[in-house]
Amino acid sequence: MKKNKKPEWAPENSGSEYASSVMPAVYSTEKPKKQIHKRRQLTVDDYTNGVLESNTVVLSKAITLIESNNIKHIELTQEVLKRILPYSGNSIRIGITGPPGAGKSTFIEALGLYLCRNGFKVAVLAVDPSSIVSGGSILGDKTRMEFLSRENNAFIRPSPSGGTLGGVARKTRESIIACEAAGYDVILIETIGVGQSEITVRSMVDLFLLLLLPGSGDELQGIKKGVVEMSDLIVINKAEGNNKDRANITRVSYNSAIKLLTSATEGWKPKALTCSALHNEGIENVWSNVNEFMELTKNSGIFKKRRNEQLLNWVKSMVEEEVYRRFFENDEIKKLKQKLDLSVLSGETTPTQAVRSLINKYFGDK
Numbered sequence: 001m002k003k004n005k006k007p008e009w010a011p012e013n014s015g016s017e018y019a020s021s022v023m024p025a026v027y028s029t030e031k032p033k034k035q036i037h038k039r040r041q042l043t044v045d046d047y048t049n050g051v052l053e054s055n056t057v058v059l060s061k062a063i064t065l066i067e068s069n070n071i072k073h074i075e076l077t078q079e080v081l082k083r084i085l086p087y088s089g090n091s092i093r094i095g096i097t098g099p100p101g102a103g104k105s106t107f108i109e110a111l112g113l114y115l116c117r118n119g120f121k122v123a124v125l126a127v128d129p130s131s132i133v134s135g136g137s138i139l140g141d142k143t144r145m146e147f148l149s150r151e152n153n154a155f156i157r158p159s160p161s162g163g164t165l166g167g168v169a170r171k172t173r174e175s176i177i178a179c180e181a182a183g184y185d186v187i188l189i190e191t192i193g194v195g196q197s198e199i200t201v202r203s204m205v206d207l208f209l210l211l212l213l214p215g216s217g218d219e220l221q222g223i224k225k226g227v228v229e230m231s232d233l234i235v236i237n238k239a240e241g242n243n244k245d246r247a248n249i250t251r252v253s254y255n256s257a258i259k260l261l262t263s264a265t266e267g268w269k270p271k272a273l274t275c276s277a278l279h280n281e282g283i284e285n286v287w288s289n290v291n292e293f294m295e296l297t298k299n300s301g302i303f304k305k306r307r308n309e310q311l312l313n314w315v316k317s318m319v320e321e322e323v324y325r326r327f328f329e330n331d332e333i334k335k336l337k338q339k340l341d342l343s344v345l346s347g348e349t350t351p352t353q354a355v356r357s358l359i360n361k362y363f364g365d366k
């Protein structure tokens with residue numbers, strides 16, 4: 001069916017040298033298949049069953065749902081959480097903080113590998129304050145944990161980014177529930193030891209561990225006394241080779257300093273230890289101290305008491321956030337505040353009077 005066709009611009013007397021072959025088009029009578037498959041939205045049952053079956057793909061999707069700021073997803077998230085909640089709670093929740101570069105990620109990887117090899121299922125989450133400001137995350141990039149991520153019994157999730165610290169706290173708490181329902185026995189949460197995030201992480205874990213470097217004092221490592229006071233275990237990392245002696249001196253000085261502080265956990269005396277995360281030394285000792293802590297707090301009832309308090313504080317902090325948001329997003333409040341700001345600045349109104357006017361406007365005169 002080939003047909004020779006000369007182009008229009010070919011000279012009149014030319015021969016077949018300008019001709020081109022034209023193939024007749026081939027048409028199919030079949031209807032073209034739709035190329036774009038719309039991804040099926042998982043149902044509450046899909047999420048619930050997948051998480052409870054410990055399907056990591058579904059667990060990841062459930063956490064993505066938890067992390068979504070889309071109003072449409074909130075209802076679905078809460079329905080899934082309600083269904084999996086009875087299966088949660090059976091884990092050891094450990095928060096790990098420390099100055100940048102102390103070796104938190106390396107330590108988590110070493111501890112995680114140790115635990116996986118001893119039959120535990122380990123989930124790693126991160127709370128990264130930098131992600132709240134910048135939308136990107138410091139920990140996210142570095143929380144690769146190459147070896148741990150290859151373990152079947154490990155699940156690693158980088159930090160949710162964006163939103164307020166309260167928002168990130170909610171997402172992390174709900175992610176803990178999802179990981180526990182999926183059968184993870186140990187949840188490790190990494191955070192940078194600067195800003196408010198340690199307080200937030202402390203409020204969602206059973207044990208708080210502070211990782212430090214050998215030699216330098218608190219001031220040098222940018223760690224506030226408050227963070228030391230929040231910690232149940234202080235681990236001096238990089239205690240190997242020439243650093244070993246310095247690390248031991250640091251350990252001894254922390255051990256005597258923490259005796260003077262109030263303990264973070266009733267009945268437990270905080271301890272300083274040393275390890276080398278890079279060389280896998282001292283990891284087992286850290287874990288045996290975690291076990292000692294768990295045994296003591298479970299027997300004394302402090303473990304349960306703290307979990308209950310944390311749960312109720314979670315509710316309270318969410319109420320606070322919501323009230324705050326509604327208050328400042330209220331149109332009448334916005335208008336009144338604009339006016340009052342000017343009169344506070346000009347000295348006509350005192351700050352206290354301004355506050356009273358705003359509160360009365362919103363909540364009524366009580």
Ligand SMILES: Nc1nc2c(ncn2[C@@H]2O[C@H](COP(=O)(O)OP(=O)(O)OP(=O)(O)O)[C@@H](O)[C@H]2O)c(=O)[nH]1
Nearest residue numbers: 099100101102103104105106237238276277278279
């Ligand atoms: N020598 C030695 N180096 C270590 C040890 N642990 C971690 N490092 C190194 O210290 C550097 C920082 O380690 P990370 O695990 O990324 O530290 P981090 O505390 O998670 O850091 P940020 O997430 O940035 O706050 C890396 O180059 C590690 O290889 C250790 O026990 N000994």
Ligand SMILES: [Mg+2]
Nearest residue numbers: 104105139142
């Ligand atoms: Mg890190």
